[in-house]
Amino acid sequence: MTIKRFSIPWMLILFLFPSVVCFLLFKYYPLLHMIYISLFDYSIVNPPGKFAGLTNYTGILTSATFWEAVSNTFVFFVLYLVLTFWVPVIQALLLSEIRKGNALFRFLYQLPTIMPMVAGVLIWKWMYNPDFGLLNYWLSFVGLGPYLWLNDLDITKLAIVLPSLFAGSGISLLLYYSAIRSVPTEILEAAKVDGAGPWKRMWTMLLPNIKFIIIIQFVTFMSGVLLAYDNIYVMTQGGPAGSTTVVSMLIVNTAFQQSRFGVSAAMSAFMFLVIALLTIIQNKISSVKD
Amino acid sequence: MKPNRIVEKGHRSLIITAYVVTIFFVVSAIIPVLWMLVSSLKTETDILAYPPKWTPSIPQSVQVTLDYSGVEERDALFYEKEAMKATWYPWMKNLRENIGEVKVTGVRDGQIIYRARTISSSFHVGQPLIVPSTLFNETQMNLKLPFIREQKLSDFEWFGEDGGEQASDGLFVSDAAISSKFQSFYSSTPLVEGKVTGIEERFSWIRMFDSYLALNKIAQDASGTLGFFQYFLNSTIVTLATVTIQLVLGGIAGYAISFLIKSKKWQFIWVMFFLATIMIPGISLLLPQYLLMKDLGLVNTLYAIILPHSAWGIVIFLFKGFFDQLPGELMQAARVDGASDFRIFSQIVVPLSYPVFTVVAVMTFIPVWNEFLWPLVVNNNPQFWTFTVALNDLQNKSSVQQNMVMASSLLSMVPLFIVFITSQKYIEKGVAFSGVKG
The missing domain is CATH 1.10.3720.10 (MetI-like)
Known part of the structure; x- marks a missing residue:
């Protein structure tokens, strides 16, 4: 008598249930709620308020503030790209050539990563101090300045990006470095036999071998720049004259300062779409490689 | 590794570049951290020095002795006010000096009758409330004394008119920078009844850490x-x-x-x-x-x-x-x-x-x-x-x-x-x- 008993997989339910509840409650429900809010002229006192259809979405597309924030974000993107993105690649390539003190340098490179971003920004803010700061003092030796680093419309964005040039490479440096170390030594030896010098080997063998990681990191980098908030907020709070207000900051300000929840939610949805797109692209690239 | 192996062409230039670039980036990342460490040890005066200094200077501990011999006997409250006036007012007057702490000792007929001590973290936290301006007078101190006591900004110890220990001999008014400024304050402003018999100053490196203490006092107010x-x-x-x-x-x-x-x-x-x-x-x-x-x-x-x-x-x-x-x-x-x-x-x-x-x-x-x-x-x-x-x-x-x-x-x-x-x-x-x- 073989009766296949159907048993409820209690263990499976017990083990998955807590996580499922947490993800539904803290990710999926808020996501749906955000989209719901974006369809209303949302009132927090008497939710959900007046139904607004898509007017919040069309509203942001015609809002000058929004497009200014988009353009600020874009300028930041270009600045980060030009000033910081390539730095860890170079650092990792050169670090892999170093034998003596390699572990020490790797340790020192990661040291700034462990500083809370807020603390790191505060140090730079102090160095940017126009009257007593270190930077203006040093620049005065070469006849430059004094600059109002954080109050000058022309250079404030630069002042926000600059710290990342020196202290922003920890994790990506490690990624590139471990990718370089995993390049098989045989192909390097072969290139050496073929007469490729060390510089040539670096550019033509090592760099192409980590191209894939660079592309993946580039997508991560893009979402990182889009979502940058903490360092800008602590450094300038979006000023002067809104010149460093990026989209993420506009989302927060619209909701928590101006109480225009519907509009903020519509911008959040916009941000979600962009980031989701970037993540999907990243996954596509990863799976191509696999 | 063979000591005299053939060095490949371009190898040396690559190694040199590698070290130069790596050291440049590592040092640039560490300078801000060092600057943070140095700044955190500076006093309120040093932090606003221009040009910026890489070595924090050591604060001075100022020790003032007031002699009450021949002055009529009063209660503890009177002396506490005396000590506070002798501390907070000249300090406020010399806000830009590198003062780490002020100790005031009251003496009568060679016996110590009180001791008071105020450290710079307490002074800087309390200063906006206790001595907001350089307007110094009797009523001001009557108003502010409860705040000093409540927030424990200054320590005050009263030994009674009979006195505690023997006061040390050989007191003098030092002619060092801060001491002479304090002296000129006491002689030009008749707020303290005791006679100034001694002002000395000495280095007190432990007061370099007062920014950490001040931080804690400010946080206590909030949290x-x-x-x-x-x-x-x-x-x-x-x-x-x-x-x-x-x-x-x-x-x-x-x-x-x-x-x-x-x-x-x-x-x-x-x-x-x-x-x-x-x-x-x-x-x-x-x-x-x-x-x-x-x-x-x-x-x-x-x-x-x-x-x-x-x-x-x-x-x-x-x-x-x-x-x-x-x-x-x-x-x-x-x-x-x-x-x-x-x-x-x-x-x-x-x-x-x-x-x-x-x-x-x-x-x-x-x-x-x-x-x-x-x-x-x-x-x-x-x-x-x-x-x-x-x-x-x-x-x-x-x-x-x-x-x-x-x-x-x-x-x-x-x-x-x-x-x-x-x-x-x-x-x-x-x-x-x-x-x-x-």
């Missing part, structure tokens, strides 16, 4: 008796709770997907259910999560900061990926022997998966400790602030000087530094293993 440690404690609770939740929930969910679901299709669906959430940026969920916490009545609690961290898609993904590599036969054998899933998980899977647990713990610790925006939004009660929020608040306070801001920044690094030193290899492993930014 309660624990002062700055309250923020420290909050951050620690939030971070450890998050790490625990992720290890437990992520571990069992990873186990369930990896071992309890047989069909590959369902495994994929469950992984996607969790992993898909990494597409949702935190900033988009800020408002709905805030409203959720408000509905749950958790705004202004530590739960509000911790709970959303229980849903990190990447954690379950990492666990599942690691568990998939474990030898299935082991689990099978245990199951045949009749072990329950709890036992298999806790006695076979966990001990074998030590690396992944460590990696997840470290990769969670750092971002959660550093998190800023969510704790800022969901908490406005200083009692529940985390370190980063408190740091940001501090820099916006007008009474706070940069030496205190730098001191607090330095403190915020300490726990991460410890975690980092002990787990650097796991961070490197984690990076290699997930390719995901923490």
Whole structure:
């Protein structure tokens, strides 16, 4: 008598249930709620308020503030790209050539990563101090300045990006470095036999071998720049004259300062779409490689 | 390695470039950290010095002796006021001097009748309230004395008219910079009845750390008796709770997907259910999560900061990926022997998966400790602030000087530094293993 008993997989339910509840409650429900809010002229006192259809979405597309924030974000993107993105690649390539003190340098490179971003920004803010700061003092030796680093419309964005040039490479440096170390030594030896010098080997063998990681990191980098908030907020709070207000900051300000929840939610949805797109692209690239 | 092997052409230039560039970047990253350390040890005077100095100067301890021989006897209150006037007024007058502490000793007929001591952290915290201007008079001190007592800004010890110990002989008024300024203040302003018989100053390097004490006093006003440690404690609770939740929930969910679901299709669906959430940026969920916490009545609690961290898609993904590599036969054998899933998980899977647990713990610790925006939004009660929020608040306070801001920044690094030193290899492993930014 073989009766296949159907048993409820209690263990499976017990083990998955807590996580499922947490993800539904803290990710999926808020996501749906955000989209719901974006369809209303949302009132927090008497939710959900007046139904607004898509007017919040069309509203942001015609809002000058929004497009200014988009353009600020874009300028930041270009600045980060030009000033910081390539730095860890170079650092990792050169670090892999170093034998003596390699572990020490790797340790020192990661040291700034462990500083809370807020603390790191505060140090730079102090160095940017126009009257007593270190930077203006040093620049005065070469006849430059004094600059109002954080109050000058022309250079404030630069002042926000600059710290990342020196202290922003920890994790990506490690990624590139471990990718370089995993390049098989045989192909390097072969290139050496073929007469490729060390510089040539670096550019033509090592760099192409980590191209894939660079592309993946580039997508991560893009979402990182889009979502940058903490360092800008602590450094300038979006000023002067809104010149460093990026989209993420506009989302927060619209909701928590101006109480225009519907509009903020519509911008959040916009941000979600962009980031989701970037993540999907990243996954596509990863799976191509696999 | 052979000592005189042939050096390849271009090898030397590459090595030199490598060292120069690496050292340049490492030094540029470390200079700000050193500058923070130096700044945190500076006094209020030094911090505003131009040109900026790399060596903090050592503060002076000023010791004033007032002689009451021949002055009619009064009560303790009178002497306390005397001591406070002799401390706070000349200090305020010489705000720009590098004073670390002021000690006032009252003497009558060679016996010490009181001692008072005020350190610079107390002075700088109390100064806006106690001596807001250089208008000094009797009624001012009558008004302010209760505040000095309440906030314990100055220590005062009264030995009675009979006196305590013998006062030291050989008192003199030093002609060093601060002493002579104090002397000219006492002689030009008839506020103190005792006769100034001695003013001395000496270096007191321990007062270099007063920015840390001042920080704590300011924090006590906002967050309660624990002062700055309250923020420290909050951050620690939030971070450890998050790490625990992720290890437990992520571990069992990873186990369930990896071992309890047989069909590959369902495994994929469950992984996607969790992993898909990494597409949702935190900033988009800020408002709905805030409203959720408000509905749950958790705004202004530590739960509000911790709970959303229980849903990190990447954690379950990492666990599942690691568990998939474990030898299935082991689990099978245990199951045949009749072990329950709890036992298999806790006695076979966990001990074998030590690396992944460590990696997840470290990769969670750092971002959660550093998190800023969510704790800022969901908490406005200083009692529940985390370190980063408190740091940001501090820099916006007008009474706070940069030496205190730098001191607090330095403190915020300490726990991460410890975690980092002990787990650097796991961070490197984690990076290699997930390719995901923490």
